[in-house]
Amino acid sequence: MVSEAPRAFMRMKTLHGHFAQSPFDAAEVEQYLDLSQHVFLELRHKTRVYSLACGYIARQPDVQSLRYSPELLSGSLAENELRTEATPTTIGLGFFEFQWRGHELSALHQMFGSPVGAGNAVDVFTNLVLFAKIGEAEALPLFCNELVQESEQVQAGFINVFEWHPTQQYWQARVVCPARPMASIILDAGVKEKLLADLDEFLAPETQKWYKEHGIQHKRGYLFHGVPGSGKTSLVQAIAGHFQHNLCYVHLTHPNLTDESLRAAMNQAPRHSLLVFEDIDAIFGRDRERLLADSVLTFSGLLNALDGVGKADGQIFVMTTNHRDRLNPALIRNGRADLHIEFSHASDSQIAGMFARFYPGTEHRCQDFVGNLRHRLTGRPVTTAALQHFFILHRRSSALQALDSVQDVVEELEQRDDEQRMMLEETGKQSLKEAPDKRSGH
Incomplete structure (x- = not known):
């Protein structure tokens, strides 16, 4: 998984010894550590690794500055059950010292600058700056990469749900929820079995080897089409749980989703992920005409993203529509939608x-x-x-x-x-x- 950490690490080495350009008040940080003996790595607010790092630090002993974040709550509770875990907390502002795999690390969590308009809200620039001793500089990107990898691990019986943030261009972890049992999906005889057999064969190690030997991208696309309320979304969720994949939603109708942002979503998708494009007919018509006036995504950009999806490491994506007849044939040809599953009335x-x-x-x-x-x-x-x-x-x-x-x-x-x-x-x-x-x- 490629994160912003290696890129930040290059900045970190370049800026070493030039703290006048640093994203923090050097005089303030000098109260806690000797900057001449440390390197730093900046994590910007509204990025995936920023939230993960803040959460990790919050779980360490002796942390005194915490912030309650109900958006971090995940899963569901049984009736009359009380939530006892401390997951809905992250760090507040301040300077923190913590350990990771034997490394003594520090972090500065701060807001600075004047409030600026951000759509219908007001935002203040926030970042998390990580510090390590000069001889342990490699610990910072390794720490970030490990957090990202751990966040992508799927626990049996649960699914991790991500959404692509087109403006900030990162996969935002939304919720961890119980997986829907495959047995709860009732389809006509043979339909579910055909789909599961196709996925089993595609995900088999020998299949991956065959794709690699023949220079073909190891990816598989599905089109779920049919009447509303017939179980398309439910089946998507059940598949993610059955194969222990991350469930990743891309909202093609978002007005800020550009061709470049969509391509970034594909390339940065979590490992073992099932990418979902719901209501694919809402963005382009059968003649490739744009259906939404405020959309900046192009039809060719959508096709290019599907053709180059992910890193060809077993990527699965599902497109859903209520109206297959409204889709341009190029969008649902083999290689983009390899298997079509129809959902009818019961x-x-x-x-x-x-x-x-x-x-x-x-x-x-x-x-x-x-x-x-x-x-x-x-x-x-x-x-x-x-x-x-x-x-x-x-x-x-x-x-x-x-x-x-x-x-x-x-x-x-x-x-x-x-x-x-x-x-x-x-x-x-x-x-x-x-x-x-x-x-x-x-």
């Missing part, structure tokens, strides 16, 4: 499978539930998301009670249709109201 086998999962031991009732539901729907399709909502509402009901309550599914669908109809009517009224104003020039 089939009878999916309905039966979901009933059996939520009411284990009642397999003999599954077809009764399917029959009752289809009778009530009178030919109307239903999504797996709507069915899951039903089972959540009836989590305290017995299987027989659920069988007698299938009308709730229909009523929920009708309510959603009414809400959608009212929203469209309101939008139409607003458009008619604005039309005379446009004609009159007001």
